Amino acid sequence: MTIDTAVASPALHDDPAPLPQPRGPLTTALLAALVRDPHRSLDLRHLSWEGDAASALADEDLQLALWIAYELHYRGLAGVDERWEWHPELLWARARWEEHLVAGLELAVPRPTGLDADDVVRELVALAEADAGPSLSKHLMRDADADQLREFLVHRSIYHLKEADPHSWGIPRLSGRVKGAMVSIQADEYGGGVASGMHAQLFRSLMHDWSVDDTYGVHVDHVPALTLLGTNVMSLFGLHRLWRGALVGHLTAIEMSSSTPNARYARAHRRLGGGEEAARFFDEHVVADAVHEQIALHDMAAGLARVEPAIAGDVVFGARCALHVDTLLAEHVIGAWESGRSSLRTPGLAA
């Protein structure tokens, strides 16, 4: 056992994310509003997005607007007054953007109703067994070069530097055994309370090992809408009690689709010369998520379907959303790499 590299990494405290560059009329107007004093009465009804459901998931302007609005609830945004988090005009505008996001998701994957707990288990297992879409983990394991692995880390940093946080919003919305199941999973995600063991910090060590800037939020400008979409879906489900079923299904899908890909990522990391200590992020996910898969499926997802059968269908919907969003990003990344391009918006950021 070598020393904990998290100790040698930059501070474990995250400062607010830097303000990203706008990507269209909506984010231009939003960023202009956010530098103003939220205490004064502001009319933000012009902060609307005009597009159809089919383009919502991949729209750069809409997804960045959602990411900005949601980030106020996490680490905050540099230079933005913290009172914007609960500004009613901004929340009103965000609710309209969320309607577009939900419409896009419902267009992409069916939202079932009338399921029971056994149906939920069957559906979630079938989703995990379905081998749909291109496999980013196989591609990384066999073909990726070091720069592509760095790109992968940049995409994943949008979530992994706040890993587990979006699902933790669900804890106060659950109770009893279902809550206990989620807490036991989240406790592992947070390293049992030891900062250097938190999965977000293990990811930071991994970024450090590959000389990728591990500052919170620093890569937002580099990633496309489809990467932001991944965390936006989690934030949508986490920040609305209404979507607690989908949140539980989303977390379950993540846990059920994690062990095998992480074993492949670990092989990619070692094949390309990555350090042993940094590999712990992947290695730990293989073992931890083999446990989490069972707790998430049987205690949390099926457990919620049993006590709240009315939202059993949402559990499956949330899982479908998680996997669909993953597939969209994998298609984008592999498609870019196969045509010799970077999968990022601004390539050449590494080191």
Add this chain to the structure above:
Amino acid sequence: MSADEVTVTVCPDGPLLLRGPARLLGVDGSEVDHDRSVIALCRCGRSRLKPLCDGSHRLARFKDAATPEQMAHVLAHATPLPADESDDAA
């Protein structure tokens, strides 16, 4: 379930979930130290991290329903649960 109780959950098509402060022993009785509160033990034989589960049961298409009825029958009679031709309880 109290904090010092040890339970084994037989997961359908998956591993054994060992919860609580179980002592893990080699056959010579030597104790294997670990600090995990829950561990998943491989049941399909395909894990590369044995004795732990690494999720390989899904790729291996390992199937065992592990219903309470099946487990109770096997424990009581030492024979496969009858009238369940779809299940490979051998």
